[in-house]
Amino acid sequence: MENLPRIGLALPEISPDDIAYVTRAMTENWITTGGPFVNEFENDLKAYLDTSNDILALNSGTSALHLALTVAGVKEGDFILCQTMSYVATANPIQYLKAKPIFIDSETDTYNICPEALEEAILDCIKIGQMPKALILVHSFGIPCKINELTTIARNYEIPIIEDAAEALGSYYDDQKCGSFGDFSVFSFNGNKILTAGSGGALICRSDGDAQRARHLASQAKSLAFGFEHDAVGYNYVMPGLNAALGTSQLGNLESKLVSKNKINAFYKELFKEIEGVTFIETSSTRIKSNHWLNVICFDNLCVNHKTPQGLLEYLYSKNIESRFLWKPLHLQHIYTNQSYYGATVAEDLWKSGLCLPSGTGMSDEDLDRIESALKDYFKV
Numbered sequence: 135m136e137n138l139p140r141i142g143l144a145l146p147e148i149s150p151d152d153i154a155y156v157t158r159a160m161t162e163n164w165i166t167t168g169g170p171f172v173n174e175f176e177n178d179l180k181a182y183l184d185t186s187n188d189i190l191a192l193n194s195g196t197s198a199l200h201l202a203l204t205v206a207g208v209k210e211g212d213f214i215l216c217q218t219m220s221y222v223a224t225a226n227p228i229q230y231l232k233a234k235p236i237f238i239d240s241e242t243d244t245y246n247i248c249p250e251a252l253e254e255a256i257l258d259c260i261k262i263g264q265m266p267k268a269l270i271l272v273h274s275f276g277i278p279c280k281i282n283e284l285t286t287i288a289r290n291y292e293i294p295i296i297e298d299a300a301e302a303l304g305s306y307y308d309d310q311k312c313g314s315f316g317d318f319s320v321f322s323f324n325g326n327k328i329l330t331a332g333s334g335g336a337l338i339c340r341s342d343g344d345a346q347r348a349r350h351l352a353s354q355a356k357s358l359a360f361g362f363e364h365d366a367v368g369y370n371y372v373m374p375g376l377n378a379a380l381g382t383s384q385l386g387n388l389e390s391k392l393v394s395k396n397k398i399n400a401f402y403k404e405l406f407k408e409i410e411g412v413t414f415i416e417t418s419s420t421r422i423k424s425n426h427w428l429n430v431i432c433f434d435n436l437c438v439n440h441k442t443p444q445g446l447l448e449y450l451y452s453k454n455i456e457s458r459f460l461w462k463p464l465h466l467q468h469i470y471t472n473q474s475y476y477g478a479t480v481a482e483d484l485w486k487s488g489l490c491l492p493s494g495t496g497m498s499d500e501d502l503d504r505i506e507s508a509l510k511d512y513f514k515v
């Protein structure tokens with residue numbers, strides 16, 4: 135291992151302002167769940183998304199997805215359509231509710247859920263008299279999915295959309311911000327997301343009734359302001375003030391983080407023009423503006439001249455540079471192998487041939503130089 139500082143995959147970038155604001159939350163003793171810092175974060179998110187819909191700041195993106203499914207009325211045995219190319223947190227809440235995920239392959243323009251495979255799945259569900267209860271869309275790596283086609287299908291069959299925008303804060307589709315397309319939309323603010331609150335998530339509900347129900351369930355379904363009556367089995371999902379202070383401060387710097395992400399993306403795009411045998415993942419659609427959360431390459435053939443994703447990962451690791459494989463598609467996960475799947479092998483091929491490269495906004499020019507030399511050395515450019 136080289137004796138140089140580690141370049142992480144997507145390390146959080148913490149500014150002096152962030153530290154000062156978290157310190158303020160501690161000084162004012164608003165560190166635990168709820169309180170003014172949480173309200174402020176919710177209001178700032180609302181302003182950023184320019185929405186009148188209620189936004190709940192929660193303790194994780196996973197909690198937000200769980201609440202969305204719960205409030206959407208998902209019950210044991212219900213069918214839920216879900217993109218297979220995603221992090222496991224997208225699907226686990228389906229399992230918490232003992233509902234049945236139906237996994238759908240990706241298409242090759244955005245690497246997100248394929249509209250044709252989706253419609254095929256819906257038609258099969260209808261044949262057996264089981265209209266799916268919800269559709270979970272994901273904007274993988276920050277690249278928005280084909281919103282237009284997908285919302286048309288969902289509306290046609292009246293299936294509510296849960297938009298997992300965990301990776302897509304700051305991405306746009308047709309000049310509209312991701313996180314504003316679903317009946318429910320979800321963000322994550324965990325450590326590797328573009329904006330971190332340490333840990334955290336947000337849920338946006340399009341209907342006020344849903345939002346009220348979600349708020350109620352997120353704080354143990356307490357029905358009296360002063361007293362311990364609980365009218366349902368609720369959850370402890372509200373965001374703590376400490377995390378909210380960090381989130382608020384980070385949100386103030388979101389535009390500069392987006393500029394950095396854009397710069398890093400341009401750096402890789404230029405670099406991979408010179409490197410043969412790998413494709414830099416990007417979309418050609420002009421409707422889409424990615425936040426470039428993660429930069430991903432794909433080997434055109436597995437093992438070209440003994441070059442493989444595994445080989446590159448290990449080589450970068452030897453230079454103290456972190457890269458990471460893509461998520462193993464959910465339908466191939468041991469925990470989900472008995473579930474239905476629609477599509478071909480787009481997600482599977484991407485998983486086998488892909489690698490995520492360091493994309494943290496805190497990387498310096500020297501870090502990018504080190505990455506460039508390492509990649510050029512490995513590919514012998």
Ligand SMILES: *Cc1c(COP(=O)(O)O)cnc(C)c1O
Binds near residue numbers: 272
């Ligand atoms: C990060 C992430 C989540 C989960 O968020 P947590 O805050 O870590 O619970 C869900 N879905 C996707 C697509 C993610 O990338």
